[in-house]
Amino acid sequence: MAPKTTDDTPQLPTKVVSEGLQTQPYTAAAGGMGAVTSVFREANRHTGLLRCIKLLGSINQSDGFDCPGCAWPDPPAAERTAFEFCENGAKAIIAEGTRERVGPDFFEQWSIDQLLEQSDHWLEAQGRLTHPMVRKAGATHYTPIEWSEAFDLIARELNTVESPDEAIFYTSGRTSNEAAFLYQAFVRNFGTNNMPDCSNMCHESSGRGLGASIGIGKGTVSLQDFDEAEAIFVIGQNPGTNHPRMLTALERAKERGSRIVSVNPIRERGLEAFAHPQKPMALLGRSTTISDLYLQVRINGDVAFLKGMMKIIMDREEQAPGTILDHSFIDTHTAGFEDFKAALTQVQWSEIIEQSGLTRPEIEAAADIYCQAKSAIVCWAMGLTQHKNGVGNIQEVVNLLLLRGNIGRPGAGACPVRGHSNVQGDRTMGIVERPSESFLVNLEASMGFKAPRKHGVDTVEAIHAMKEKQAKVFFAMGGNFVAATPDTAYTEAAIQETELTVQVSTKLNRSHLITGNQALILPCLGRSEIDNQASGPQFVSCENSMSVVTRSQGNNEPASPTLMSEPAIVAHLAHHTLGETSPVDWLHLVEDYDRIREIIAQTIPGFEHYAARIRDRDGFVLPNSAGSREWRTQSGRAEFTVHPIPHIDLAEGQYLMATVRSHDQYNTTIYGLDDRYRGIFGERRVIMMNPEDIQEAGLQEGQVVDLTSHFEDGERHAPRFVVVQQNVPRKCVFTYFPEANPLVPARSVAKLSNTPTSKSVVISMTPA
Ligand SMILES: Nc1nc2c(c(=O)[nH]1)N[C@H]1C(S)=C(S)[C@@H](COP(=O)(O)OP(=O)(O)OC[C@H]3O[C@@H](n4cnc5c(=O)[nH]c(N)nc54)[C@H](O)[C@@H]3O)O[C@H]1N2
Ligand SMILES: Nc1nc2c(c(=O)[nH]1)N[C@H]1C(S)=C(S)[C@@H](COP(=O)(O)OP(=O)(O)OC[C@H]3O[C@@H](n4cnc5c(=O)[nH]c(N)nc54)[C@H](O)[C@@H]3O)O[C@H]1N2
C-alpha cells in the first residue's frame, strides 16, 4: 500500500452551531501548515516572534532544555534536527516564555473572589508569577511575602502538626530528577510517605499492571524498536494532539512498511493522516496515511476487543499448529498459560461483539495484522488506564504480547506513552506513596536519617484525608490539584478543610484560589530558564517514556529575578523545617546539583556515575529487566492473567462518558478554545455525541444540556454543555477535562491502581 497521499479533499464549510461555537470537519492531515500557523499565532500573542524562535531553537537539543510538553523521547543527538519539537511542545514553551507577568500589583488589583469568576483560560493568560505571595487567614487578597518568611510560615505549620502524616506533599510530573529526589528526601526526613502525584490519575494502572505481569512498571521499548516493528497498535491514545512527535516515528515506520492499527472510539485525525510540519513537501500538502485499520471500539470495550483478537489467534494456531504462538517463549518465560487458554475458550463471541462494539471481521483483521508481523509494539495512554478495569486492560495487552513472544526482542514490546515530561523520572526518584523497602534502606544509608515505613496516601486518598480533617498542610510541587482531580465540588471542600496550602507554580491557576485557611504561592523557574546557584549555572535531568535520562539546561533570562528553582525551594524548606535535627546539609547540596546527583548515584540502581554519564549528549538508558527477559514477578516468569469482560449497564437515557483533552490545552492549562482536528471551535463546554443518539434523544446540535452523572453514592451535576456531533459509537459521549471533572465521582476508581475512572462515567442529560 502506498502510504503517501496528497490531500485534495475540499474543505467543508463552517457551521455556526450556537453563539460562540462553530464546527468545521477537519479534512487535511494532522500537522502540516495548520500546525505552523498555530505556533506563530501563539508566539505573536505571548512572546513575540524573535524570542519564540530563540526559545524553540533550544528545545530538546543536547545543550538546551527538555521540552516540558510530553514524555516522548528524542532521537539520538546526531539525528536531531535544528528544531526538535512539535506544535504542542512549542505552545508549552511559548506559554512559559510569555511576556505577561502576575506580580504584587496584580494581586492588589484582583481579589480572590474576583479571580474565581474568571475562566481557567483567562487565569493562565495573565502570565508568569513573579513573587512569593501569601493569603493570610480571612484575607480577601494575596499580599507579597519575603521568601524567608514564607519558609518560616510553612516550617511553623509543619512543626505543629501532631503527626507528620497530617501533611501531604503532591507532585506534578514536570519536576526534574534533582528536585524530585531532594523533595522526597525532605518529606521522608520530615517523617511521612504522603506523596500523591499526578501519576495516580494517569499511568498508575500501567505501572501496577505491568509490575505484576512482567516485573517492572515501565515500558519495554526504545525509539529504535519503532524502526523495526512490523505492526504497531495504538490503543486509547491521541498522539496527534498529546504526543505529536510520536507521529514522526509512526510515519517512519509506515514508510518502512510497518502496519498500524488504531483502536479508539473517536476517529482522531492524527491517527488517520499526518504531514510533518517541518518537511517542505508536507507543507505543500503531501501527507502519510497512518492507520491501516481503524477500530472505533466502544468506550471501555477494549478487554472485549483484545479477548476477541486472542481467541482468533488461538484458532489460527489450532488450524496450523506451531506457526502462530511462540511456544518456546511461552514455555520458558511465562506462567499461567493453561489457565489463560481455558478461560478464553469460555468467552462467547456474542459478548465480545456486544461489549466491544466491533464486528468479527474487524477483530479478525486486527488479529491478522498482529499474526503476520514478526514483531509488534502496543502503545497506549489514558484510553486504557482511566477505567475501573484499567489494570486489567493493561494486563490483557501483556497477554496479547506474550502469545507471540513480543517482549524483550527488537521491534517488539509494551509502550505506555507517558504524559508529563518527567512523570516517569519522578517515580524513579522515589516520589511514591508506597516506596519499596530496598529504596528506603538505600536512602537511609546515603542520607543518614530514618525513613518512615507506613504507606502514605495517593491522590484520591489525599482528598478523603483532607475532607475528614486528617490533614492540616497540603504542599504541591507544581500541578493544579483542584482542577485536575475528580469530583471538583468535593475536592474543593476537602482542600478548604486544611490549615495551610502551598503551591509551587509558574502560572496562576484555580489551585491558588481554592485554598486552606492560609495559602502561599511560591513562584519558580521554568524549564527554559537559567538556574544560577552558588557554584554557577546548573542543569537538571529528566527520564522520558523510554527510560532514557538526559540533561536539561535552561538558557533564557528568568521571568523575574525573585524566582527560585524547585531544588532551591526544597532545600530552603528542609533547612527551615528540620534545622539541626536533620543530618543533611540541604543548603550545601543545592549549591551544586552534582552534589544531589552524587547521592542519587548512591541510592538508586542504574544511576552509577550519574554526574559523569548525564554529560553525554545522548544521556543514558536505565536498565529494564523485562526488556532483557528477566521477570521480577512472584513466579519469576511473565504472568498470563485472566480478567472478566467488564459490563457497564446503561439505563434508558444514559450514556457512557469519557473526558478527553482538546488540541488547545495542556491538562488544566487552557491555551485556547479550539479543538482543530475534531473540528470544534470557540467553545469547550461541549458534549460530543453520535448524530443518531442526538436525534433519538430528541435533541439538536447546538442545544444546551445539563449533565448529571450517576454513581452508587449519588448524582453529580454540571450545567450547560452544547451538544455537538462527532463520529463516535452509539451511547458513547465525550467532554473535555477539566470542565467535566465535577461529574467524575471521587470514589469511582480503578481496582488496584485507585485511578479515577475519568474515561467511564455514566451520565444522563436534560435540556437546559
Ligand atoms: N498537548 C498536550 N500534550 C499532552 C497533554 C495535554 O493535555 N496536551 N497531557 C499529557 C498527559 S499528562 C498525558 S497523561 C497524555 C494523555 O494523552 P492521551 O491519553 O492521548 O489523552 P486523552 O485526551 O486523555 O485521551 C486519550 C484517547 O483515548 C480515547 N479513549 C477514550 N476512552 C477510550 C476507551 O475506552 N478505549 C479506547 N481504546 N480509547 C478511548 C479518546 O478518544 C482519546 O483519543 O498526554 C500528555 N501530553
Ligand atoms: N477528568 C479527567 N481528569 C484528569 C485527566 C483526564 O484525562 N480526565 N487526566 C489526569 C492526568 S493524566 C494527569 S497527569 C493530571 C494532571 O494533573 P496536574 O499535573 O496536577 O495538572 P497540570 O494541569 O499538568 O498542572 C498545571 C500547572 O502546573 C504549573 N507548572 C507548569 N510548569 C511548571 C514547572 O515547571 N514547575 C512547577 N512547579 N509548576 C509548573 C502551572 O502553575 C500550571 O498551572 O490530571 C488528571 N485529571
Ligand SMILES: [Mo]
Ligand atoms: Mo497524565
